[in-house]
Amino acid sequence: MREKLLALAALQKVDVEVAALKKNADAYPKDIGELEQQLATAKAAVDAERAKLDELEKQRLNLEQTISDDKDKVKKWEGRLTEQRSTREYSALAREIDIAKKGQQTMAEEVVELGRQATIQREVVRAKNVEFNEKSKGLTDKIAALKEKLTAAEAAVTALDGARAQAANAVDAALLKRYDVVRKKRMPALSPLVAPGVCKGCGMKLRAQMYNTLVASKGFDSCPSCSRIVYAQEVLDEPATK
Template identity: 30%
Template sequence: MSANETLKALVDLQKIDVQILELEKDREQIPSRLKEIEGILDERRGSLAEEQNALAETEMSRRVLEGDLKAEKEKIRKWESRLNEIKSNRDYQALSRETEAARKANLGIEDEILKRMQDMEDLKISIGQKEEDLAELESKLNEERQELEGKLRVLDEGIEGYRNSRDDARSKVDDRWFSQYDMIRKRRDGVAVVAVVDEHCMGCHIGIPPQLYNIVLRGDEIQTCPFCHRILFYQQALDELDSEN
């Protein structure tokens, strides 16, 4: 295998690897967004559940207060009928004061009950609004989720397809150059093989020595850039290789 043939095989392999990398980058965003959507919905559902619990608790507390009020009213009614039977003025005064105090206490309980009812009204309005907002958000986010899941399937299929062609491209590169390519690729953001143009490396855009430039142009051996260490090739030589085949 000539140097240019190896370079050509590396360039072909790299084209596929770059595609895979791009698809993987697109793919990377999706799971985190899906998780984010789940988080947003969970938070809204939690906040709705909190208010529903508060409503149930307020309702319970209102019932307890109503029970208390009923018992207190019953007590007052008994006291009032007893007042009619009391002969002693002092006893009458005492029970009369008790009855008055109990009536005042009942006004307080009635206020508490009214307050609970008002709270329940407010909570019902807020819950209704939250349910409406949640339903709207759910439909919007479910739509986005379905889109993302569809995109994920397309990307996975694309990646799978490129991986198959990659195996083929990989088999055309000698092990030695493949390991060098793979090492540089990992260090240089996926680009290990670059063209030289006008005595410049297209990876780091630094000018290379003329002697090295001439070797790359001749294409009888594989060279790397002295600055970024990427493998260098001359595009025209690879194009000529193509037209020979």
């Protein structure tokens, strides 16, 4: 009976190891996702500032085009000034030209103002970019390190597949079935009873008689409280003799 217990304990050792690796491996994708989100947010912040700069440049170019068009128009009007037959018509057109030129002056001032704002904004973009590059370097390194760890953990789990199969093979078939059923609900599924009969799995104090029986049989039973497979701790503690 003791051999059966030893084989099962060996299997559980592998399962505990696999569970620990999987727990780590499961945490990595979430951590990686969070870091990637931070990276995307930092990138979006730079893009937003750059979009503001683009908008200023666009406004400035549009305004310059408007001024240029307006100047062409005024040039034509000026050409027509001499063709005016009456003084009234002449002054009317001259006034139009004057108003248009004042408008151009105002727009030219706006162009300068937009240029000034663009210069400031260009500096904001540059600073944001530096900030992003620094941040992104750190984040990218962290993401790469986590991905490496994830791959390693997954490889370690795969590597234990063989060890698990071998250990499972050594366990009595009926006992293995029972263990696998309990294992799906409670880990560890195999739990020692500590003298005089406390289940280490759930902490329930069981009858001393159960403990004594398990010491004598060197066998196993089910904990009536948590259903774990239990054995008397001293059975596996004693030196390996048959």
